[in-house]
Amino acid sequence: MAEKLSVNPNRMVLLKIKRRLSVARRGHKLLKDKFDELMKPFLATIKETGRIREEVETELEEAYKLFAIARVETSAVELDAALSQPKVSADVAVHRRNLVSLTVPEFELDLEGEFDCYGLASTPAMLDEALSRMREVLPRMVLLAQRENTIKMLAWEIEKTRRRVNALEYVLIPQLEETVRYITMKLDEFERANLNRLMKIKEMVGGGEI
Amino acid sequence: MKMAILGDQTATEGFKALGLDAFAVGELSGAQEVWQAVDPEKYSVIFVTEPVYRALIVELEPLRERVYPVVTVIPSVLGGRNAGRDEIRALVEKAVGTDIMFREE
Numbered sequence: 001m002a003e004k005l006s007v008n009p010n011r012m013v014l015l016k017i018k019r020r021l022s023v024a025r026r027g028h029k030l031l032k033d034k035f036d037e038l039m040k041p042f043l044a045t046i047k048e049t050g051r052i053r054e055e056v057e058t059e060l061e062e063a064y065k066l067f068a069i070a071r072v073e074t075s076a077v078e079l080d081a082a083l084s085q086p087k088v089s090a091d092v093a094v095h096r097r098n099l100v101s102l103t104v105p106e107f108e109l110d111l112e113g114e115f116d117c118y119g120l121a122s123t124p125a126m127l128d129e130a131l132s133r134m135r136e137v138l139p140r141m142v143l144l145a146q147r148e149n150t151i152k153m154l155a156w157e158i159e160k161t162r163r164r165v166n167a168l169e170y171v172l173i174p175q176l177e178e179t180v181r182y183i184t185m186k187l188d189e190f191e192r193a194n195l196n197r198l199m200k201i202k203e204m205v206g207g208g209e210i
Numbered sequence: 211m212k213m214a215i216l217g218d219q220t221a222t223e224g225f226k227a228l229g230l231d232a233f234a235v236g237e238l239s240g241a242q243e244v245w246q247a248v249d250p251e252k253y254s255v256i257f258v259t260e261p262v263y264r265a266l267i268v269e270l271e272p273l274r275e276r277v278y279p280v281v282t283v284i285p286s287v288l289g290g291r292n293a294g295r296d297e298i299r300a301l302v303e304k305a306v307g308t309d310i311m312f313r314e315e
Contacts, residue, residue: 039306046302053294057285064287067224083227090229092211092254094278105277107254111229134224142213145255145282148298153277155301162305 002174009186017183021176028168035161037100042154049147056144059137066130073124082123088113088135092142102157104150109142111135211278212252216244216266217259220287225257241265253279259286260293 007013071079093108214231215222226232231253235244241262250256256279263270263283273281283294 042305046298049298050295053298057291060285061289063224064220064285067220068287071220071223079223083223086227086229088227088229090213092213094211094254105254105280107280113229131224131227135228138225138228141257141282141284142255145257145280148282148294149277149280151298152274152301155305158305 002171002178004178004182005175007179007183009183011187014180014183014187017176017179021173021180024168024173024176028165028173031161031165031168034101035158035165038154038158038161041099042151042158045147045151045154049144049151052140052144052147056137056140059133059140063130063133063137066126066133070124070127070130073126078123079127082127090138099150099154100157102153104153105146107142107146109139111138211254213255213257214248214253214279215257216241216248216262217257217284218261218286221259221284230257235262235265238262238265242269245269250279255280255282257282257284259284260291261286261288263293 005017007017074082089110089112091110091112093110095106095108096103097106098104212231214233215225216233216235219234219236222232222234233244233248235241238261242265245266248256250273256273258266258270258281260283263281270281273279283297285291
């Protein structure tokens with residue numbers, strides 16, 4: 001059973017505690033609703049993100065393989081020279097999206113220019129293939145980063161909300177209820193004691209007639 | 211904002227041609243030094259290959275608390291698909307209290 005708060009048992013305090021209790025119940029309901037509302041996008045996102053990660057990883061590994069072959073087919077110096085002056089600019093625009101009570105960033109990839117900034121004669125064809133694969137997978141990598149970030153932020157918020165819900169549900173609300181019960185019982189007890197006292201006095205004063 | 215990639219040569223060189231800022235890590239023991247050269251403020255997303263991620267886990271820790279940059283683990287040439295999953299799984303477990311992400315249906 002929850003500990004009661006240490007308060008003076010009187011009507012004034014009782015009124016205050018009752019008011020606090022109703023606020024706490026209302027807060028609990030609201031937070032619980034928020035928790036449920038956060039869970040929805042969270043569950044939807046993790047399923048999808050798992051799939052995206054799977055795809056990105058497979059595609060990346062294939063691109064790596066091609067790239068590794070390209071590296072073998074050419075000298076390190078030549079490859080380095082070929083890739084040292086990229087013409088592509090990969091910019092990410094960051095938007096903010098409101099998700100329940102959170103502001104989550106959304107990335108928009110802006111790839112500009114062609115990657116073939118090197119002489120075709122000195123580089124193997126495999127390099128083109130590897131780079132075009134990488135270019136294809138890059139937008140999905142950005143999407144993956146965004147989704148995983150959303151999951152991360154949602155997870156923190158869910159945890160925070162859950163803690164609050166639990167604190168209200170299992171600590172504060174039982175405490176307040178217990179205090180209300182305590183004060184009510186005390187007041188009843190005073191009432192009975194008073195009645196008793198009155199009856200006693202009446203008896204002492206004179207056989208029931210005033 | 212720009213993106214960066216940290217990892218072995220095969221992973222970084224390709225993406226360098228695609229306009230990302232590439233930071234090649236030769237030996238994993240030198241990962242910290244490479245990380246010193248990275249200015250996280252400049253980037254919105256930093257891709258890190260799994261072995262480097264493991265080597266830099268302490269250094270990357272403060273970034274987890276922040277919104278930017280987003281650190282995303284990708285596999286390296288040698289594979290390695292666990293770190294990224296484990297991270298999300300830990301988050302899911304923390305939030306929901308159970309592992310629901312990779313449970314077989």
